[in-house]
Amino acid sequence: MSDYAEIVVLVEGKTEQIFIQDIVSPYLAGRGVYIKPIIISKPGQKGGDVKFVRVKNDIELHLKQRPDTYLTLFVDFYGIMKDWPGLEEAKRQTTPSGKAETINTATKSQVNVLFGGNDSERRFIPYVAMHEFEAMLFSEPEELASQLGISVSQIDKILKDCGEPEQIDDSPQTAPSKRLEDLSRRFKKTSTGIAIAKATGLAKIRNQCPLFNKWLTDIENLEGLKHG
Secondary structure, three states, rough: OOOOOEEEEEEHHHHHHHHHHHHHHHHHHHOOOOEEEEEEOOOOOOOOOEEEEHHHHHHHHHHHHHOOEEEEEEEEEEHOOOOOOOOOOOOOHHHHHHHHHHHHHHHHHHHHHHHHHOHHHEEEOOOOOOOOOOHHHOOOHHHHHHHHOOOOOHHHHHHHHHOOOHHOOOOOOOOHHHHHHHHHHOOOOOHHHHHHHHHHHHHHHHHHHHHHHHHHHHHHHHHHHHOO
C-alpha cells in the first residue's frame, strides 16, 4: 500500500467543485487523502437534471483511467432523475438516512454490475446528498442569518419544523435552495453559498449533518491503493 490515497469526486456543478477544492480538500490533505473534484459531463445542459445514464459514462471513464485511485460521487437527491438506480424505492423511505442508504446501496450495486471488473466494489463510494448541497448551509443558523441579512428566528423556525439540516425536504417549493431564495435575494449559490460554508466551517457542518459526516469519514479513512 502507498502511504496516501487519491480519490476523484464527480460533482454536480461549480459550487460543489469549489466546496471540495476550498474546504474539503485542505482538510483531507492533512490526513493523507488527496481529492480531486470533476464536474459531471453535461453536454449542452446546465444545473440539475442529473441522469444516471450520463453519470455512468463518467464513472466508467474514471474507474478505467487509473486503477490506483478511488472514485466517489457528490450529487443532490433533489436533482437526480427517474432513471437513477433505487430512486423510487428511496422516495418511499420516511427518513433521510433511509433514503440515503437505499439509493447509495442501489447505486453501488448497479456500478458493480456494470464495472465490477474495475474493482468497483473496493474503489467506488457513492454519495447522494440529502436533500441537496444547500442543506448544509443551515448548520449554523446565526452565521446563515448574518450572511443573508435576516433574523436568526427565521432559520430557527425552519429547523424546528424540519429537524436537522439534512431533514429539510426535497419539494420543489420547500427544498433548501428554494427556502434560501425565499429568505433573501442576497443568496447566490456559488458566491454566498460558499461564503456561508467557509464561515460555518467543516467541523460544524459535520456535527449537524450526519450523512455528510459519514461520507467524509469513509473518505478520510481510505488507504492508498496499489494495483496488482
